[in-house]
Structure formats: C-alpha cells, structure tokens
Amino acid sequence: MGTTRKSRTGARRQAVSIRDVARRARVSIATVSRAVNRITSVDPDLARRVWKAVEETGYVPNTQARALVSGRSHILGLIVSEITNPFFPELVQEFDNLAVAQGYEVMIGSTDYDPARTEALIRRMLQRNVDGVAVMTFGIEEELVKKLVEREFPLVFVDAGPDLPNIRVLKVNYAEGIRQAVQHLAALGHRSVAFITGPLHLRSAVARRDAFVKSMAELGLAVPMEHIAEGNHTMEGGLEAMERLVKLAELPTAVVCSNDMTAIGALHALERTTHSVPNEISVVGFDDVHLAQFMLPPLTTVRMSCKDLAVAAVEALRAGIEPEHPKARRREWEIATRLVVRQSTAFPRGSLPALVKQGTGRRRPNS
C-alpha cells in the first residue's frame, strides 16, 4: 500500500480519503466529517482522536467531492480585460486575498477584448461551476451578460448592468476624482486642457470623458473637439493619441488621460517630441497604479483604489451567493475616486516663471 494508489486506467487517485482517517480513528466517516467541519455536537474526545488521525495521515479533504454534494464550489470567477495592464494584477491580488480569507478560491480570466475568448472563458467558468462572477472589465460586452444572466447566476458588474435580482453593480464615482483633477489644473492656471480617452465602446471610458467635459464646462472652460483624442487604455494608444495632440496648431497646456497606461504612453510621446513635463505640458493619469509614482516625473493621477473595488466586489458577490448575507438585498456599491498630486502637473508654460521652477523641482534630462 503506497501513498499513491492507481486505478486500472492509470489515473491518479486521492492518496488518503476520509475513510482512511475514519479507520485509523476507529470512528465512522460521518464523525470524521463532523469533526473536520467543527460541528460542535461531536464528543471532544472523539474529535481529538479524529484530529490526531488527520494529522498522522496528512488527510486533506477533497474539494471536488465537497462541491459535488454541497452544490457550491466556493470558487469566485473574476473576469478582467487584460491581465498585463498593471491595474489588473493589483486588483487581482486584492480580490484574491480577500476571497481566500473568506474561504473562496478565485478563477481568473482575461478577455483581451476578444468575444470568442470571452465566450470560452464563460463556458469554462460554468463548467467549473463557479458560485458567482465579478466582471471587472469596465465595460459590458452584451453577449457575455446574456449568457451569464440566463443562468440566474450571481453577478457583479462595474458601472452598469441589467437590472435583475441576481446582478449587483459597483458604481464608480468618476466625476468626483476627475472634477478634482480639472479643478487642480484650473487652479494652477490651465485653460487649454486636452483629454485622451479610453476605447469608447467601454462605458467607463465614455463616463470618464463625459466627467471631464462636464467638469471643464462647470468652470466655464471650453473643450474643442480636437482636444479630445481617442486612445485605448494602453501605452501604445496613449503614445499615438499624444502624438496627434502634439501636432495641433496650438498645443494644450495640460492633458488628462483616461488611465495611467495612457498617461505613460503620453509621457513617452512628449519625451520623444522633446516636450518637457510638467514645464511645457502637464499630464494627469487615472487609476493610480503602483507604477505611477515611479514614472519620470511621478504621475499626478486620480486614484481609484483597487482595494476598495476588490472589497466591494467580494462583498457584493457574497451578498448574491449567500441568501443569509446581511447585505443580500443591496444592489449597488459606491466606489470613490480622488486626486493624488505628484509632479507631472505644474503651472502652464509662460506663466509665473519663478514659481514654475519651484513647482517642477526636478531637472528633466535632455530638456
């Protein structure tokens, strides 16, 4: 009797099962199950014997079997757009930590904006029988929703989702942080501020752009069409969009970006075209990824805490999964955003030269 048994077909079998523990502790498998699950009604002496046997055999309960009988897999699905955008690993990490701490496992998938991939991903999640799915792609892909919704599945979306009892939504307050950013720039004296959007088929990208335009309007500042450049939330997209902005007859004195990756691409484009940041042009990002503070110059950005997002997502999922959850009836969770000022923003070029120097501090190489 080795530690690994083999069946006729050569498949690997579980090394030690609840039966082995029961035999060793000289109790029934039901008692082992109860002891392991800390059901209080079991006699302390017996429980001790069981735990001893568990220890000696190295027994680990088989989650698949558990899931089979309980009907709950204790797996949460987490769908993101692309895992290589640094914002998402940070989110994944927070989400995973929280989920694990609360007794769940996480199944991660990234859509890479590809419908076929997304379809396959959902299929796999259904097959693995996840208890619920958080769709943190910041943009709903309709077919995705349909497929999941018809399963009467606990779901969490960001920004917006169909109004159904099994669906919960995390409402991100983009306006708040973006208004702070615009006011910050206006206070410094900027009047000509451009915006680089995300991919406009994403609702969240549209929401961010609209929040920008609205905030500008509130301050009586016009935003000409050509000051809205479309990006795609990647560094490449930010780079290209900024290159287009740079070619404009009159260069804006500041640029707000729909996310940090876009801002990093923009910084890069400005460096290439020998425009100094923030001396010649100020740049503001969105998300506040960890990396943002390590940019040159450190990026002023609007923080959307992925910790907040993760906490809300896990809580909302559990609210949907567990009928007894205290917030089971809640349907919306609010996520705040706020400006973090670093060194990529300063007074507009040509204004108050003495203060500009002070405001920028660091000397830029090659500028």
Next chain:
Amino acid sequence: MGTTRKSRTGARRQAVSIRDVARRARVSIATVSRAVNRITSVDPDLARRVWKAVEETGYVPNTQARALVSGRSHILGLIVSEITNPFFPELVQEFDNLAVAQGYEVMIGSTDYDPARTEALIRRMLQRNVDGVAVMTFGIEEELVKKLVEREFPLVFVDAGPDLPNIRVLKVNYAEGIRQAVQHLAALGHRSVAFITGPLHLRSAVARRDAFVKSMAELGLAVPMEHIAEGNHTMEGGLEAMERLVKLAELPTAVVCSNDMTAIGALHALERTTHSVPNEISVVGFDDVHLAQFMLPPLTTVRMSCKDLAVAAVEALRAGIEPEHPKARRREWEIATRLVVRQSTAFPRGSLPALVKQGTGRRRPNS
C-alpha cells in the same frame, strides 16, 4: 420544474444534468457520456440525437463530478512570487493561454515571499487536487518543496530543484544574456560597472549576480565589493540601492540590474539625484517586461522570454502528468536569454563627446 432546482439545504444545484439530456434524447446516460466524450463506437444517429439534446438543454458537464471519478482535475497550479511585478502577469497570461488551449485550467497563487502564505497556498492547491504545480518563484523555498515532494506530485521548478523522478527543472541560461550585456557595455568603453542584485536568498538572484561578475572577469574588469548593491527585485529596492551607489566616491559609469523593476527604480533614483541616463550613466535591466520599452529612456535589457518559459513549463508539467507524453522522461528544459539594446546605454561620460550626443539621440540606435 424550473431551470434551477433547490435541495433541502437551499444550495444551488446544477441546472441540467446528464440525466436530463438522456431523457430528452431517449437514450441511456451512458450513451450521452460516450457521445459527449466522442467515443467512436456510438451509433452516429444516436450521437446526433444526443448532441441535439445537449444543444437544446444547454447542458454543460460538471467538471467536479468528472474530476472526482477520473481522478484528474485538469487544473495546473502556478505559483509566482508576486503578481504585481509586471513580469509575472505576462508569464501568467502566456501560461494560461497555453494551458487552456491544451485542456487545462490554471490555479494561480502568489507567495509574496511569505512562508505562511505559501503554506496555505499549497494546502489549497492540494485540496483542489491540482494535477501538477509549476513553481515559478525563481527561488526555491525549501519547506514548500518538502511539502509538495512528499505527495509525489508532478512539479516544475525554475533553475534548480531536488533530483527526483516527479520533478522537472527549467534551466535558465542567465550567463548568455548577461555576458552579452557586459560585452555591450565594455564595447562602448565602460570599465566601471556596478550591479544591483535581487534578494540574495533566491538562487536565481545569486545566479544573475555571479554571471555578471564572471562576465566582467572574463574581460579583465574588476568589480569592487562596493559596486555590488543589494536590491530586492522591486522598484523601491532598486531606488534605494541606486541611491547608495550614487553616494560612492567614484560613481560607476554603468549599472546592470537583476531585473527590470530594479532598473526602473534605479532610473528613478538617478532622476532624483539629477544624473542623466544614459549621458552620465548607463542602465541595463533584466527580463524585458513590456513596460521596459516605455521607460524614459527606453530600457536596454536582457530578455528572458516569458513565452519561452510558459511553453516549457506547460510542456514539462504535462510530461509529468501524462504517462504517455513523448517527453515523459525528460527532466530539464533550457531557456535562453539575450540582450535587447535600447536607449538607456551609451558611451561612458567624458569619452568621445561627439558620439555621445549621437548615442543618446531619440532615434533608435537599431543595433
């Protein structure tokens, strides 16, 4: 009969099981199973009827039940050090794509260098009954190995692992790429080159440092003790290490870093202390994360392709899991590295001023 049945305990049950399909297709469940698993011996007409019923009912086989009986979960474990280091998401993405394409699911976990976390992670992987685990932490934590090894588990390590039949190792050829980097610097005229290490309890960090020292020695270049600064593979660590190097009596003309995050931190420290890169000091990274080319200046770095790593890891895992795998007996996989020259390296300061200017230009050197 709704689409969702409830058990006595109120837990969610599978919406449609193999029995429903069998009933609808008016065959036995065995026939459905055979048809779904594409066993050829089933009558084509019946198979068609089964597939039609599958389509109509929206049947999705329950993976848990499958795993329970087959003994194989078709889940691969992937352990990384920290998901927030951009290198790892890239690796995770490649690994995941490959695994999914080959019929496996991936369970990801990051140790965050915390033994307790690691322990819990392994426990969860055992509970979920993964078919095998790839430990891509670039450094073996002994206890981790012990726990996994005693389960006679297919395992894949990077760099080194115990010599056991169920263990496979990906040997990264650090020396190759690092030698190219050192020779590149030497060819530019650098004689005084420093190195920022990773956390030295990781074997791979030690291997990179040793490869650096050896390559320098081959060219007859001395590396004084104080030119080896210890970092920890994070931006923060690189920043602090570089700040220490900057305080030295004689500043080296180039710095090689144990990974790209370290190099980014170093760039940041140099910016803070107003040292221009590459005019005053050249910087070389390691890994070639996607981000590296978007640094200012774009980072010269040694590429360790995470695609290569992922391909090898999945192949090695399958070799360990599937007894019939063509490479089942293979124990080592070789991973190449090579230099990618961008714009963070140039001639050392004070030498050939005319060429320095050219070397730092915005245009790609295209070397």
Next chain:
DNA sequence: CAGCCTCGCGGAAACGCTTTCCAGGCCACC
C-alpha cells in the same frame, strides 16, 4: 420506577459523472 425526551454516533443515501459489466441482437461462418 416507568416512560419520554434529548443527545451523539453510525449506517446509508445522495450529489453528477465515468466506467465496467452484462445482456441482447445481429451477422457470418461452419
């Protein structure tokens, strides 16, 4: 002291699926 209730344990059923075993039907060959 008898009867009833409570409590704790063990046996057994169920979860959804795969796989094996067996019976029955068909064809071919003797």
Next chain:
DNA sequence: GGTGGCCTGGAAAGCGTTTCCGCGAGGCTG
C-alpha cells in the same frame, strides 16, 4: 440452421464527501 463472435446500449458500481435518519444510552419528569 445453429452456434460463436462482436458490437451496442442499459444497468450498476463506484469516486469522496455531506447529510439524513434511526438507534441506543442516559437523564429527567411524573
């Protein structure tokens, strides 16, 4: 025409766990 072999479909036996139910023992009440 009978028998043997082969192929297909149906029934049943698990996989490892949780949960239900019944049973016996002990305590309490009348």
